[in-house]
Amino acid sequence: MNMPTQAPQFQTIIGTLNPSAIICFLLFVASTLAITYWAAKKTKTASQFYAAGGGITGLQNGLALAGDYMSAASFLGIAGLVSTKGYDGLIYSVGWLVGWPIVMFLISEPLRNLGKFTFADVVAFRLKQKPIKTAAAIGSLVTVLFYLTAQMVGAGTLIKLMFNLPYESALIIVGGLMICMSCLAACWPPPGSRSSKRFFFSAGRRFWCFLPWAKSISAIQNCSS
Amino acid sequence: MSNKSVHQILEDPEFKALASQKNTVSLVLTIIELVLYFGFIALIAYNKPFLAQKISDGSAITIGIPIAVGVIFLSWVLTGIYIFWANTTYDEMVKRVKKRFGG
Numbered sequence: 001m002n003m004p005t006q007a008p009q010f011q012t013i014i015g016t017l018n019p020s021a022i023i024c025f026l027l028f029v030a031s032t033l034a035i036t037y038w039a040a041k042k043t044k045t046a047s048q049f050y051a052a053g054g055g056i057t058g059l060q061n062g063l064a065l066a067g068d069y070m071s072a073a074s075f076l077g078i079a080g081l082v083s084t085k086g087y088d089g090l091i092y093s094v095g096w097l098v099g100w101p102i103v104m105f106l107i108s109e110p111l112r113n114l115g116k117f118t119f120a121d122v123v124a125f126r127l128k129q130k131p132i133k134t135a136a137a138i139g140s141l142v143t144v145l146f147y148l149t150a151q152m153v154g155a156g157t158l159i160k161l162m163f164n165l166p167y168e169s170a171l172i173i174v175g176g177l178m179i180c181m182s183c184l185a186a187c188w189p190p191p192g193s194r195s196s197k198r199f200f201f202s203a204g205r206r207f208w209c210f211l212p213w214a215k216s217i218s219a220i221q222n223c224s225s
Numbered sequence: 226m227s228n229k230s231v232h233q234i235l236e237d238p239e240f241k242a243l244a245s246q247k248n249t250v251s252l253v254l255t256i257i258e259l260v261l262y263f264g265f266i267a268l269i270a271y272n273k274p275f276l277a278q279k280i281s282d283g284s285a286i287t288i289g290i291p292i293a294v295g296v297i298f299l300s301w302v303l304t305g306i307y308i309f310w311a312n313t314t315y316d317e318m319v320k321r322v323k324k325r326f327g328g
Contacts, residue, residue, distance in 0.1 A: 087276075090293050091269065097297050098262040101304045105251045105258070 021162050029177060069100075152178075234326055243318045250310055254303050265296050 073093065081089030107122070116122045120136035155178075156171035163170070234240050268276060269289075276289035 087287070087289055087293075090290070091266075094265065094293050094296050095262070098258060098300050101300050101307070102255050102258055104304065105254045105307055109247060109251070 025162075033180075069097075072096075230326065234322075237322070237325075239318075239325070240322050243315075243322060246318075247315065250307070250315075254307055258300060258303055261296055261299055265292065268292070 073096070078089065078093045081092060083089070107119070111119075111122055114122055114125055116125060118136075120133050123136070124132040152171060152175060155174040156167055159165060159170035159174055160167045165173070276287060276292065278288045280286045280288060280291070
């Protein structure tokens with residue numbers, strides 16, 4: 001019986017400096033900034049900011065929500081959870097989805113009747129404005145802090161993996177980009193094309209999630225052929 | 226709008242019917258959704274062997290998978306029911322009440 005004299009050599013492009021990936025990344029960042037800028041120029045009022053001046057169709061809004069949902073699911077790693085934990089991972093995805101119709105059944109009408117756009121505004125409408133808004137802001141900030149920590153670690157690892165940068169500098173680059181993006185989005189808030197912007201954003205996120213997969217698959221194919 | 230006309234609207238039978246129908250639909254759909262979800266979770270908690278059954282001999286898929294997908298699908302159907310009711314019945318009723326009070 002012949003033993004293989006040599007272990008198969010894994011050929012992978014993950015972790016090497018890859019110009020096409022970097023160009024792709026820069027193009028993506030530039031295009032999202034351009035869309036944000038174009039979108040923000042049209043936005044003047046709160047109604048335009050939150051609801052695109054009422055000019056969003058049901059389909060567009062659905063696309064925006066679907067984009068949000070899918071990007072959240074991909075960020076939270078549903079696919080990875082299912083692949084490593086099997087059925088236990090699937091349970092999570094059911095739970096998140098089930099929350100949505102309940103939110104719609106219970107608060108969509110009051111929200112529309114009051115003509116407000118955020119949950120804090122609705123609650124503050126009948127109660128004391130200041131404490132309610134303070135509580136809502138603290139709640140959001142705590143959530144954002146935890147979400148951001150995980151997001152930074154994930155994004156830093158991804159950039160490190162794709163561009164072969166040290167983790168620390170990957171983290172600084174990602175953090176800088178995030179801050180630029182949020183500042184621009186806040187200065188030039190999203191517009192009548194809010195759904196398209198969100199859809200682009202989330203499509204981009206999905207793209208970045210899939211790219212490493214595509215690469216590892218091609219690496220496996222290279223290895224087996 | 227004066228307090229008197231607000232009061233009139235609140236006392237209006239058609240408005241009352243509208244409000245109670247709205248509450249009923251919201252609550253019933255929410256309860257169905259919760260029963261569906263917590264039923265699913267309870268099944269996982271108390272009857273794992275049932276969910277672990279294979280869908281057919283030699284199949285890799287267990288009964289749990291179509292049940293989980295079914296919960297997602299039914300949530301989708303419930304959303305559809307609510308949207309259909311809101312678009313056909315509810316909005317029409319709101320329009321009628323508004324018209325009567327010159328809103």
